[in-house]
Amino acid sequence: MSRRKSYRKKRRSAREKRNLFIGAIVIILFVVSFIVAIYFVTLAGGG
Numbered sequence: 001m002s003r004r005k006s007y008r009k010k011r012r013s014a015r016e017k018r019n020l021f022i023g024a025i026v027i028i029l030f031v032v033s034f035i036v037a038i039y040f041v042t043l044a045g046g047g
Helices: 002-046
Strands: none
Touching: none
16 A cells, blocks of 8 residues: 555656746746846846
């Protein structure tokens, strides 16, 4: 019974890890795009 429970928990954690990884990618993409936007605005303003 305890073995079955641990297997279930392991599967759940793997699913959560995948969601966390996708979330991290989305956040990184958002931050990178934000930095690129600021960079282009600074270039346009300076140039």
